[in-house]
Amino acid sequence: MQADDDMRGDRSERAQAQRERRRMHILLAAAKLFGQRGYHGTSVADVIEAAEISRGTFYLYFDSKDAVFLELMEQFIQRIMSVVEVVDPEGATPTEHIAENVRRVVDVVFEHRDLTVMVLREGFGVRPEVDEKLGRFYGFVREMLEGALRNGARHGLTRKVDEALAATALIGAIKEMFLHELVLGHSHEDGRRAVSEALIDFGLRGLLIKSG
Amino acid sequence: MQADDDMRGDRSERAQAQRERRRMHILLAAAKLFGQRGYHGTSVADVIEAAEISRGTFYLYFDSKDAVFLELMEQFIQRIMSVVEVVDPEGATPTEHIAENVRRVVDVVFEHRDLTVMVLREGFGVRPEVDEKLGRFYGFVREMLEGALRNGARHGLTRKVDEALAATALIGAIKEMFLHELVLGHSHEDGRRAVSEALIDFGLRGLLIKSG
Amino acid sequence: MQADDDMRGDRSERAQAQRERRRMHILLAAAKLFGQRGYHGTSVADVIEAAEISRGTFYLYFDSKDAVFLELMEQFIQRIMSVVEVVDPEGATPTEHIAENVRRVVDVVFEHRDLTVMVLREGFGVRPEVDEKLGRFYGFVREMLEGALRNGARHGLTRKVDEALAATALIGAIKEMFLHELVLGHSHEDGRRAVSEALIDFGLRGLLIKSG
Amino acid sequence: MQADDDMRGDRSERAQAQRERRRMHILLAAAKLFGQRGYHGTSVADVIEAAEISRGTFYLYFDSKDAVFLELMEQFIQRIMSVVEVVDPEGATPTEHIAENVRRVVDVVFEHRDLTVMVLREGFGVRPEVDEKLGRFYGFVREMLEGALRNGARHGLTRKVDEALAATALIGAIKEMFLHELVLGHSHEDGRRAVSEALIDFGLRGLLIKSG
DNA sequence: CATGAATGAGTGTTCATTCAT
DNA sequence: AATGAATGAACACTCATTCAT
Numbered sequence: 092m093q094a095d096d097d098m099r100g101d102r103s104e105r106a107q108a109q110r111e112r113r114r115m116h117i118l119l120a121a122a123k124l125f126g127q128r129g130y131h132g133t134s135v136a137d138v139i140e141a142a143e144i145s146r147g148t149f150y151l152y153f154d155s156k157d158a159v160f161l162e163l164m165e166q167f168i169q170r171i172m173s174v175v176e177v178v179d180p181e182g183a184t185p186t187e188h189i190a191e192n193v194r195r196v197v198d199v200v201f202e203h204r205d206l207t208v209m210v211l212r213e214g215f216g217v218r219p220e221v222d223e224k225l226g227r228f229y230g231f232v233r234e235m236l237e238g239a240l241r242n243g244a245r246h247g248l249t250r251k252v253d254e255a256l257a258a259t260a261l262i263g264a265i266k267e268m269f270l271h272e273l274v275l276g277h278s279h280e281d282g283r284r285a286v287s288e289a290l291i292d293f294g295l296r297g298l299l300i301k302s303g
Numbered sequence: 304m305q306a307d308d309d310m311r312g313d314r315s316e317r318a319q320a321q322r323e324r325r326r327m328h329i330l331l332a333a334a335k336l337f338g339q340r341g342y343h344g345t346s347v348a349d350v351i352e353a354a355e356i357s358r359g360t361f362y363l364y365f366d367s368k369d370a371v372f373l374e375l376m377e378q379f380i381q382r383i384m385s386v387v388e389v390v391d392p393e394g395a396t397p398t399e400h401i402a403e404n405v406r407r408v409v410d411v412v413f414e415h416r417d418l419t420v421m422v423l424r425e426g427f428g429v430r431p432e433v434d435e436k437l438g439r440f441y442g443f444v445r446e447m448l449e450g451a452l453r454n455g456a457r458h459g460l461t462r463k464v465d466e467a468l469a470a471t472a473l474i475g476a477i478k479e480m481f482l483h484e485l486v487l488g489h490s491h492e493d494g495r496r497a498v499s500e501a502l503i504d505f506g507l508r509g510l511l512i513k514s515g
Numbered sequence: 516m517q518a519d520d521d522m523r524g525d526r527s528e529r530a531q532a533q534r535e536r537r538r539m540h541i542l543l544a545a546a547k548l549f550g551q552r553g554y555h556g557t558s559v560a561d562v563i564e565a566a567e568i569s570r571g572t573f574y575l576y577f578d579s580k581d582a583v584f585l586e587l588m589e590q591f592i593q594r595i596m597s598v599v600e601v602v603d604p605e606g607a608t609p610t611e612h613i614a615e616n617v618r619r620v621v622d623v624v625f626e627h628r629d630l631t632v633m634v635l636r637e638g639f640g641v642r643p644e645v646d647e648k649l650g651r652f653y654g655f656v657r658e659m660l661e662g663a664l665r666n667g668a669r670h671g672l673t674r675k676v677d678e679a680l681a682a683t684a685l686i687g688a689i690k691e692m693f694l695h696e697l698v699l700g701h702s703h704e705d706g707r708r709a710v711s712e713a714l715i716d717f718g719l720r721g722l723l724i725k726s727g
Numbered sequence: 728m729q730a731d732d733d734m735r736g737d738r739s740e741r742a743q744a745q746r747e748r749r750r751m752h753i754l755l756a757a758a759k760l761f762g763q764r765g766y767h768g769t770s771v772a773d774v775i776e777a778a779e780i781s782r783g784t785f786y787l788y789f790d791s792k793d794a795v796f797l798e799l800m801e802q803f804i805q806r807i808m809s810v811v812e813v814v815d816p817e818g819a820t821p822t823e824h825i826a827e828n829v830r831r832v833v834d835v836v837f838e839h840r841d842l843t844v845m846v847l848r849e850g851f852g853v854r855p856e857v858d859e860k861l862g863r864f865y866g867f868v869r870e871m872l873e874g875a876l877r878n879g880a881r882h883g884l885t886r887k888v889d890e891a892l893a894a895t896a897l898i899g900a901i902k903e904m905f906l907h908e909l910v911l912g913h914s915h916e917d918g919r920r921a922v923s924e925a926l927i928d929f930g931l932r933g934l935l936i937k938s939g
Numbered sequence: 940c941a942t943g944a945a946t947g948a949g950t951g952t953t954c955a956t957t958c959a960t
Numbered sequence: 961a962a963t964g965a966a967t968g969a970a971c972a973c974t975c976a977t978t979c980a981t
Contacts, residue, residue, distance in 0.1 A: 127428065128428050129426070129428045129429070131342075131343035132428055132429070212426040212427070212428065213426075214341070214424045214425075214426070215424075216340060216341045216344055216424070217341075250508070252504070252505075253497075253501065256480065256497070256501045257501075257505065259476075259479050259480050259483045260476035260479060260480055260501070260505050261476070262479055263475040263476040263477070263478050263479020263480060263482075264471075264472035264473070264475040264476040264479075265475070266475050266479070267471050267472065267474050267475020267476075267478065268468065268471050268472055268475060270426075270475075271471045274427070285465070285468070286468075289465065289468045289469075289472070292464070293464075293469065293472050296462075
């Protein structure tokens with residue numbers, strides 16, 4: 092009896108684990124394809140071929156193509172958000188804080204290359220739900236950046252600038268650098284460090300030696 | 304015979320002009336739609352409805368949906384390229400040169416809002432030919448920027464930086480600012496000037512008052 | 516010029532007529548299949564094969580499989596309703612009136628065999644819109660019948676009965692007789708007359724010679 | 728050895744009984760669903776959910792969805808047939824005989840509402856085997872009715888009519904009244920009696936007071 | 940015996956492209 | 961040159977059935 096229970100428990104656990112692994116497998120395959128060919132360029136047929144599963148199996152694990160895309164997008168957003176620490180405006184010089192945030196974000200990005208490319212290359216207009224998710228995410232990022240800029244200005248670290256415009260520029264710069272590195276990157280282990288440093292460098296120091 | 308030829312010539316010329324006008328009309332309608340809904344979100348049906356032409360007519364002027372997209376992309380690229388003046392590396396302080404280039408590019412962008420949005424929102428991966436075109440274009444832009452950065456460094460105007468990385472960041476910043484302004488922009492006449500100045504500001508001066 | 520106009524007019528008219536003929540052709544094919552195999556047993560593939568058109572053409576003429584079914588159902592309902600004349604309760608003996616209604620309905624039914632079978636064999640539960648249409652139709656029929664029964668009772672022609680129950684029984688009898696005749700019927704020209712007479716006979720006279 | 732056999736026999740018997748109980752359980756769940764949503768509107772998924780069994784188990788007890796439907800239909804048919812007593816043509820006035828048959832059928836119908844609705848709402852065309860079964864059943868019913876009519880005519884109880892047509896009409900009336908009562912019926916205990924009486928009334932007496 | 944994960948043929952629908960008029 | 965009817969490959973999704981555990 093006990094053995095029986097144990098066996099059943101084992102089997103159920105193993106089944107559950109297997110199921111989770113398969114879900115992951117599909118998500119990974121989908122992320123790669125979405126990253127390479129975009130949402131519209133990737134068909135369910137592509138995904139099931141890449142994941143080596145049948146049509147039916149795909150729908151056994153996910154409600155729809157959209158659902159997969161949204162889940163992947165959510166995964167990425169969650170990972171990034173969970174790794175960014177809001178800087179205490181009253182705290183000491185925030186420079187190091189920011190640098191650490193950047194490093195952590197870069198780590199997430201480089202450990203989830205496909206996911207990142209997928210999110211970064213897909214602009215608005217794919218699906219309303221996607222737009223909403225992206226909107227909230229970029230809103231969050233923008234707030235982080237604007238806060239950092241305000242904070243930096245208060246501490247006399249950065250020039251007084253139109254924070255909204257500056258945040259937009261920074262977002263664009265970050266996206267492009269990540270995309271460039273991830274798509275063309277030679278996957279040097281130091282690509283990661285180079286990007287980290289470049290982001291901190293450009294973000295905090297700008298390009299000019301002396302004011303114009 | 305001669306008169307006949309003339310008449311035919313006239314007719315042919317007028318027909319040619321009419322044909323050109325119609326092509327333009329279709330391209331404009333397509334640009335607007337591609338900008339608003341993206342490549343995949345725009346169907347040939349949308350285009351012919353917007354251009355008020357028949358299905359057949361569309362294919363009389365263009366080989367395919369792709370061809371329209373590519374031609375529009377080419378148009379945009381040509382316009383931008385034709386307006387950028389390569390800075391003489393031996394010349395005097397290039398700051399003003401650069402500023403003028405920026406202003407001219409901004410002018411093109413704001414005078415062809417649909418076209419710009421279309422190009423900027425569509426990343427790589429739509430079609431191989433599109434990728435190739437975009438690749439060459441960004442290669443050109445990148446070269447311009449890298450040249451400017453090298454030049455600036457030589458003149459002691461900018462810090463010594465990894466020009467490739469810096470160019471990537473700048474490209475991203477520029478794209479994002481344009482997109483943001485064009486999509487959400489309130490179409491103030493001064494939006495154009497604000498963006499111009501912000502680009503020059505961020506591009507040339509960076510954000511930091513004093514070096515870290 | 517005039518000839519040109521005429522020709523264009525002709526062409527347009529002919530095109531319009533051709534279009535209408537094709538629509539009809541598809542509807543006829545669909546009605547036959549729906550009648551033979553039911554709504555669920557008939558696929559769009561079946562319809563386009565029977566109508567000898569391509570998948571795309573089907574959707575050129577109809578929005579969906581449902582739309583075809585609903586249009587056919589509506590056609591049948593309209594034909595029947597347009598042919599039934601509401602009996603004036605104050606009028607003279609309504610027997611002849613009723614008999615004429617029956618004959619007209621029978622004519623419609625026998626001239627649109629597939630359509631009738633399609634409607635009669637499909638019960639409720641196919642689609643909400645279908646249910647609603649059928650509900651309204653049977654409501655109409657029921658009202659007609661109940662009115663006739665009330666009328667007949669007032670004139671002393673029929674026994675006093677629970678009109679609702681009697682109407683239900685009559686509806687069932689009518690449906691079954693039509694279905695039987697249309698599905699198995701040997702298409703004798705007199706099948707039509709036999710059914711007409713039987714309906715009048717059973718509806719008006721009942722089965723018993725003398726009351727039990 | 729003998730004890731062993733007995734035990735095995737017991738176990739086998741118990742297992743057999745359990746198996747039978749489970750079969751019944753599934754059939755009941757299926758009948759309810761088939762009645763409510765029809766054959767096409769009911770998926771195997773619906774059935775296993777309602778029966779609270781697994782997919783595999785379903786196919787352990789039945790060969791296919793069709794097999795369940797057919798078995799249910801057969802069940803209904805058997806019940807009805809087993810309850811109808813063939814009237815002796817040489818016997819005395821058959822009125823009471825008929826009335827008793829009607830009452831027994833009504834009892835079966837009201838005690839197996841789901842089953843009845845299932846059979847009545849599904850016309851021909853679902854599956855060839857279904858058609859065949861239904862065909863044989865209605866053949867039997869038809870024979871009963873025609874016999875009764877012939878008998879009635881011989882005894883001078885009913886008018887001389889085309890018995891085939893009359894039987895068809897009666898079948899339709901019966902079906903419709905049952906369906907109406909079972910689907911919309913307020914489940915009054917007397918609904919049963921009302922229907923019984925109405926059937927006898929309409930079937931035997933018809934609607935007209937005096938002969939035409 | 941029981942399970943539920945896996946399958947793939949089939950569904951209704953879309954849309955870029957062709958072609959007879 | 962202009963039209964729009966016609967096409968069919970491709971799409972996302974469903975579901976009855978099988979089978980390893």
